[in-house]
Amino acid sequence: MARGLYVSASTSHSGKSLVTLGLADLLHRHADRIGFFRPIVEGQDAAGDPVVALIQELFGLPARHARAGMTRAEARELIVGGRVEEIYSRSVAAYDEIARDVDVVIVEGTDLTGHDFAVEFDLNARLANNLGCHVVAVVNAADKTVDEAVDAVDVARKAFYEGKVSLLSMIVNRADPDDAELIRSQVRPGLHHRKVYVLPEIPEIVRPTVGEVTSALGARMLAGLPELDRDVQHVIVAAMNVGYLLERYRDGAFVITPADRSDVMVTAVATSRTPGFPSTCGMLLTGPRPVEDSVLPLLAEAPFPVFAVPEDTYTAAHRVWEVSGALKAGQPRKTAAALGTWYREIDEAELLERISLPAPATMTPLRFLHQLIERARADRQRIVLPEGEDLRVLRAAEIIRRRDICDVVLLGKAADVRDLAAGHGIDLAGIEVIDPARSELLDPFAAEYARLRAHKGVTADAARERMLDRSYFGTMMVHLGHVDGMVSGAAHTTANTIRPSLEFIKTKPGVGIVSSVFLMLLEDRVLVYGDCAVNPEPDAEQLADIAIASAETARQFGVEPRVAMLSYSTGSSGSGGSVDDVRAATELVRRRAPELPVEGPIQYDAAVDASIGASKLPGSDVAGQATVFVFPDLNTGNNTYKAVQQSAGAVAVGPVLQGLNRAVNDLSRGCTVEDIVNTVAITAIQAQEA
Known part of the structure; x- marks a missing residue:
């Protein structure tokens, strides 16, 4: 039977959705299937609840496993009509439908924003009991002193005990960051001396985005760059002259100005395009007057979105100040900040002991990727990204920092990198940027x-010139231990990434070549494909190297290796050319790694299908259950992984380089931000074991 966890607030505006998100991420990694349920939601349409949409998006949950019950208006009508039991019965019915197909259900209670706080608190306690859920209680510490926050925990705990709920955990949220440690040390534990967790206020969540502000106002987009996931860090009502405006300008400014103030519009565009000046996250033009025709072409080129509303400036400004940030779908930066804080402050192992979930039986793509992040975070590494002037790399770096995955170093001209980031609303606070040409490391790196390359006739001047190449500079940072790993290739070829490593990082002892694998995340399992990116026509020795290295990579990422050496024939049915190379490579693997289950030559269908495998190779430990697939050449491997990716809907993570002495990985030039984040996590894990 599915376990249930009920996230219940003790006061309004507790930020309990952060706790819901953290629990969902934790449980998604430790249970086969999770569900999510909100019995009562604030909006007018239960089907469009933003928290349900967020959980569905992040964890790939189908609608039948993540849903809402009824709106607050519907619940109020039932309460006023004396039919409160109907709330419970409808909620239990909906919960049971979800619980029927999952291992654990997270339930998020109401926001306690109603007029009768006591009635609503009691409603949540009764809902938790009727659903058979343990309660995770969230106490709001915003605007409270240390003593007030500590007392609030005692008051809330007493109220939950009086409601006879099964209280699993108490979490203090939205604490002043300067007070969090004091609250943590002074708060009193509950029954069984269970610790109380304290989460600090997260500015990145509290700040609204441009999209949240303009959506709340019903503003019409007029011009500019449509990047709405930018934090509104400051609001400026610009009704003064340009000189005074510039004195008040700060990064992340959201400018509100009448639609006839062309001077303000020109200034905002100019400052955002001028290095060293503060950036603008967005602009709101107010009033019924149209923008002058002569200014419209300039606004069209604005590096920020420009919106318009018919209200006067005073009214519009007050409405803007009333908008607060929230966790919603389509906001990866806020989500990353929330999860980063959760992992820093919550002892997940201790919390899991309380829940005691059964071990999962299958591995889904989402859980695999979430576990990658967890493993990378467990032993913090430092990873350099040489392509610091690529927008995708900057977005990924921000998410990595917010999710607290590892430390990131960017290479590039510092002013250009930070101007590019500011122009696109990317926060690089806490991320080191190094310009190789100006770095104090340049000369020792060149020396x-x-x-290292003296035997090739490399002079001091040539070495210095070579170290100005960011791929070489980043690789030397890895070689000399300034960082633990490198990820490159978003804007360069695989050769650009690998060449410096081959020159002075070198391959591991006993490994003849550098090769690669893709981690292929299918619906219910993870397979390893190699080599699909580096070696065009490997010989038998090289195929054996690739097989052993791929098996080691599989183990590194939790896949029990059973190696299929692929060919167009199975067993002894074929001969000549490449099939003989595969047969020879298989024998080499058996001699060099006798403990490794390996079969070859074997066709793909015999390697993955149990019935075909039993027919073609009866008694084989690999046929029908292979997890590592070694392709005879790059042409076959590259086409196969792309065919499976496109036709079977598999998620392809990689290429993951293997065989090098240190952790260096390559990116596809068509990579996404998420690809970069995942590859950095993989590199951090490889660095942990190097």
Whole structure:
């Protein structure tokens, strides 16, 4: 039977959706299937609840596993009509439908924004009991002193006990960051001396985005760059002259100005395009007057979105100030900040002991990727990204920092990198940016490169020139231990990434070549494909190297290796050319790694289908259950992984480089931001084991 966890607030505006998100991410990694339920929601349409949409999006839950019950208006009508039991019965019926197909259900209670707080608190306690859920209680510490926050925990705990709920955990949220440690040390534990967790206020969540502000106002987009996921860090009502305006300008400014103030519009565009000046996250033009025709072409090129509303400036400004940030679908930066804080402050192992979930039986793509992040975070590494002037890399770096995955170093001209980031609303606070040309490391790096390549006739001047290449500079950072790994290739070829590593990082002892694998995330399992990116026509020795390295990579990422050496024939049915190379490679693997289950030559269908495998190779430990697939050449491997990716809907993570002494990985030039984040996590894990 599914376990149930009920996230219940003790006061309004507790930020309990952060706790819901953290629990969902934790449980998604430790249970086969999770469900999510909100019995009562604030909006006018239960089907469009933003928290349900967020959980569905992040964890790939179908609508039948993540849903809402009724609106607050519907619940109020039932309460006033004396039919409160109908709330419970409808909620239990909906909960049971979800619980029937999952291992654990997270339930998020109401927001306690009603007029009768006591009635609503009691409603949540009764809902938790009727659903058979343990309660995770959230106490709001916003605007409270340390003593007030500590007392609030005692008051809330007493109220939950009086409601006879099964209280699993108490979490203090939205604490002043300067007070969080004091609250943590002074708060009193509950029964069984269970610790109380304290989460600090997260500015990135509290700040609304441009999209949230303009959506709340019903503003019409007029011009500019349609990037709405930018934090509104400051609001400026610009009704003064330009000189005074510039004195008040700060990064992340949301400018509100009458539609006839062309001087303000020109200034905002100019400052955002001028290095060293503060950036603008968005602009709101107010009033019924149209923008002058002569200014419209300039606004069309604005590096920020420009919106318009018919209200006067005073009314519009007050409406803007009333908008607060929230966790919603389509906001990866807020989500990353929330999960980063959760992982820093919550002892997940201790919390899981209380829940005691059964071990999962299958591995889904989403859970695999979430576990990657968890493993990377467990032993913090430092990863360099040489392509610091690529927008995708900057977005990924921000998400990595917010999710607290590892430390990131960007290479590039510092002013250009930060101007590019500011122009697109990307926050690089806490991320180091190094310009190789201006770095104090340049000369010692050049001297080391000249020493290492002296046998190739490399001079000091040539070495210095080579170290100005960011791929070489980043690789030397790895080689000399300034960072633990490198990820490159978003804007360069695989050769650009690998060449410096081959020159001075070198391959591991006993490994003849650098190769690669893709981690293929299917609906219910993870397979390893190699080599699909590096070696065009490997010989038998190289195929054996690839097989052993791929098996090691599989183990590294939790896949029990059973290696299929692929060919167009199975067993002894074929001979000649490449099939003989595969047969020879298989024998080499058996001699070099006798403990490794390996079969070859074998056709793909015999490797993955149990009935075909039993027919073609009866008694084989690999046929029908292979997890690692070694392709005979790059042409076959590259086409196969792309065919499976496109036709079977598999998620392809990689290429993951293997065989090098240190953790260096390549990106596809068509990579997404999420691809970069995942590859950095993989590199951090490889660095942990290097």
